[in-house]
Structures are given as C-alpha cells and as structure tokens.
Amino acid sequence: MERLGKNHGGYHGETIDIRAVLRDIEISAPQHGWSSEIFHQTPEFKFLALHRSPLSLRTPHSAPRIYLSTGIHGDEPAGPLAGLRLLQENKWPENAELWFCPCLNPMGFTLNRRENADGIDLNRDYRNTRSPEVLAHIAWLERQPRFDVYLCLHEDWEAHGFYLYEQNPDGQPTLAETMVSAIQKVCPIDPSEIIEDRPAKNGIIRPNLDPRTRPQWAEAFYLIMHKSRLGHTLEAPSDFPLSTRVNALVTGVNAALESLNQGGTRI
Ligand SMILES: [Zn+2]
Numbered sequence: 001m002e003r004l005g006k007n008h009g010g011y012h013g014e015t016i017d018i019r020a021v022l023r024d025i026e027i028s029a030p031q032h033g034w035s036s037e038i039f040h041q042t043p044e045f046k047f048l049a050l051h052r053s054p055l056s057l058r059t060p061h062s063a064p065r066i067y068l069s070t071g072i073h074g075d076e077p078a079g080p081l082a083g084l085r086l087l088q089e090n091k092w093p094e095n096a097e098l099w100f101c102p103c104l105n106p107m108g109f110t111l112n113r114r115e116n117a118d119g120i121d122l123n124r125d126y127r128n129t130r131s132p133e134v135l136a137h138i139a140w141l142e143r144q145p146r147f148d149v150y151l152c153l154h155e156d157w158e159a160h161g162f163y164l165y166e167q168n169p170d171g172q173p174t175l176a177e178t179m180v181s182a183i184q185k186v187c188p189i190d191p192s193e194i195i196e197d198r199p200a201k202n203g204i205i206r207p208n209l210d211p212r213t214r215p216q217w218a219e220a221f222y223l224i225m226h227k228s229r230l231g232h233t234l235e236a237p238s239d240f241p242l243s244t245r246v247n248a249l250v251t252g253v254n255a256a257l258e259s260l261n262q263g264g265t266r267i
Contacts, residue, residue, distance in 0.1 A: 001188055003239045007157040011075040011112070014242045018071075018109035021080050022048070025102050028087040034100070040136030045106040047133065049140055050087075055094040062095065064260045067147040067228065068253065069101040072123045072219060074108020074115070076155035078236045078245035083153070085250050093261035099144060104137060104219075126222035127215070137219075141227060149175070150223045150231035151256060153249045157238035161190035162248045163203040165233040167224045175232065175256045176204045182255035187240060187248035232256070 006012045022045070029036055029050050040047035054063040068086075070079030083102040092098060103109070107117040115121050116131055125134045156163075162183050166176040180189055180203050189203035198205045211221035220233050234252045236245035 001240060001244065004241065005239065007239050011155075011157040011238050013157075013238055014077060015112045016077040016081060016109060018080065018103065018106050021084055022046075022103055022106065025050075025080075025084050025087060028084065032087060032090040034087070034098075037140070039140035040133055042107070044110075047104070047106070047136065048102060050098075050100040050102065052092065052096075052098040052100075054097050063097045064093070064095070064149065065097045065099075065145060065147045066257065066260070067099045067144075067150040067223070068153070069104060069150070069219065070153035070249075071101075071103030071109070072105050072152075073121075073154060074105050074111055074113050075157070076114075076236075076238070077109070078155050078238075078242060078249055079153040080109070081242070081246045082249035082253070085246060086253055089250075091254060091257075093257050096257065096261065099147070101137065104133060123218045124216040126219055127211075127217035138222065141222070144227070147223070147228040148230065149256065149260065150220070150228045151253055152220055152223075152231070152233045153253070154233060154235050155238045155245055156196075156235040159190050159195070159235055159237035159239070160192055161188035161203065161237050161240075162252075163190040163192075163195050163200060163205060163235050164252070165205045165207055165220065165235075167207065167220060167231050168229075169224065170229050172230050175230075175259055176206075177202075178259045179232070179234070179252040179255045180204060183248050183251050186251050187236065187244050190237065 034050040034052045038046045120131045236248045
C-alpha cells in the first residue's frame with residue numbers, strides 16, 4: 001500500500017466537516033438503541049456521551065463494560081469517522097454495555113489542529129486539568145461505573161503503519177495481538193522496534209510506567225488510574241489514505257469486541 005507522503009512536520013491530509021459528522025452520529029445513535037447525554041456545551045458544540053445497555057439481560061452481571069472515545073486531537077479525522085461507522089454498522093455484542101464519547105475536541109477539528117481553541121493539548125490535560133472540556137469529561141467519567149476495557153482511537157502523522165499501546169498492569173489476557181492480526185489485513189502495521197521513544201514489537205507498545213511519575217496525563221493515564229485496569233490506545237497512520245485509517249480503527253474495535261464477547265479476556 002502506497003504512502004501519501006503528505007505529512008511533513010504535521011498533518012496535511014484530508015479534513016472533515018465535524019459538524020456534519022456529529023450530526024450523523026446524533027441521528028444514528030438513537031436509531032440503534034443508544035441514549036445520549038450532553039456533558040459539556042459551548043456556543044458552537046454539544047459534547048456528547050453515548051450509552052448503550054446490554055440487549056440481553058439474562059446475565060447482566062457478566063456484561064462486559066466497554067468505554068470508547070475519540071476526537072480528542074483535531075488533526076486526527078479517522079477517529080470520529082470510525083465512530084460514526086461503528087454506530088451505523090451496529091455490530092455491537094448483544095451482552096455488552098457500552099459508553100462512547102465520539103468527539104472530545106470538536107473545535108480542534110474546525111481548526112485542523114491537535115489542540116483545542118485555547119492551544120491546550122487536551123490529551124495532556126487529565127492531571128492538573130485546565131481546560132473546561134476535560135474538566136467536564138472527568139466529571140462525567142466520575143459518574144460512570146468502572147469499565148472492563150477502554151479503547152481510545154487516535155492517529156499519528158509520523159507513524160510508518162498502525163500501532164497501539166496496551167496498558168495492562170495486572171497482566172490480564174491481552175487483546176493487543178488479536179487487534180493487530182485483524183488490522184494487518186486492512187492496513188500496514190508499523191514494524192519499528194522503537195515507536196514514540198518506546199520499545200515496540202509488531203506494532204504493540206506495552207508502556208511499563210507508573211502514571212503517578214508523569215506530570216501530564218493523557219486520557220488513557222486517567223482511565224488506568226481511576227476507571228479501568230485494561231485499555232488500548234489505537235494509532236492509525238495518517239500518511240495512509242483516510243479510508244485505510246478508518247478501516248484500521250473500525251477493524252481494531254470490532255476485533256476487540258469480538259474477542260471480549262467470546263470470552264477471550266476475563267471480564
Ligand atoms: Zn491523538
């Protein structure tokens with residue numbers, strides 16, 4: 001698969017009309033049984049959190065609780081598009097309970113930049129939080145139960161292929177290889193042995209670090225400290241076509257959900 005060769009010093013690929021994407025998400029979600037809550041509002045945007053109860057209530061206590069989020073970086077259009085496609089395809093496991101924040105930085109998309117309108121990288125703002133968006137998001141997260149798994153959908157304009165981070169401090173059965181082996185059928189995997197200054201193998205980074213030692217927290221650090229003991233940050237490579245990146249993220253989420261549904265991971 002050919003790289004586009006567009007991204008030098010930053011993301012210079014396609015942009016999206018985030019208002020149209022969010023409108024389609026708002027239309028699609030209730031059609032497929034999702035309820036929605038506005039956890040933050042600005043004059044331009046409503047910040048949505050979607051929730052879907054398990055369809056089968058026979059074994060409510062065994063329903064895996066899964067949290068998805070995307071759109072925290074405004075120069076990573078594949079995430080919200082993948083979220084919309086997952087909603088429209090509606091292939092969620094019947095017994096799963098799902099929470100989904102489909103766009104955490106809508107203003108960033110209108111500016112095609114990573115940060116919010118005030119220049120804050122929201123994905124570094126989950127400790128000593130300054131931004132109203134992340135304050136509201138954390139307040140919403142605090143009202144939710146714990147999640148068995150989280151999946152945060154991103155892109156990386158410097159990546160040579162898809163890769164992901166797995167945070168799994170208790171050594172639970174992993175989902176990382178399952179996701180990568182499904183994704184490699186639709187998108188190249190980054191073969192680098194070092195990605196983002198961390199050791200990587202077959203597109204998988206297992207950062208063995210204690211968030212308490214880090215001054216700035218990504219959303220994933222907040223989640224692993226407060227909401228979940230297993231989670232993944234999926235990074236689609238921005239130098240490949242947008243459709244390939246969307247396919248990579250959708251395929252990764254579906255592979256993880258399928259594996260959880262088949263009991264591939266202890267819930
Ligand atoms: Zn990102």
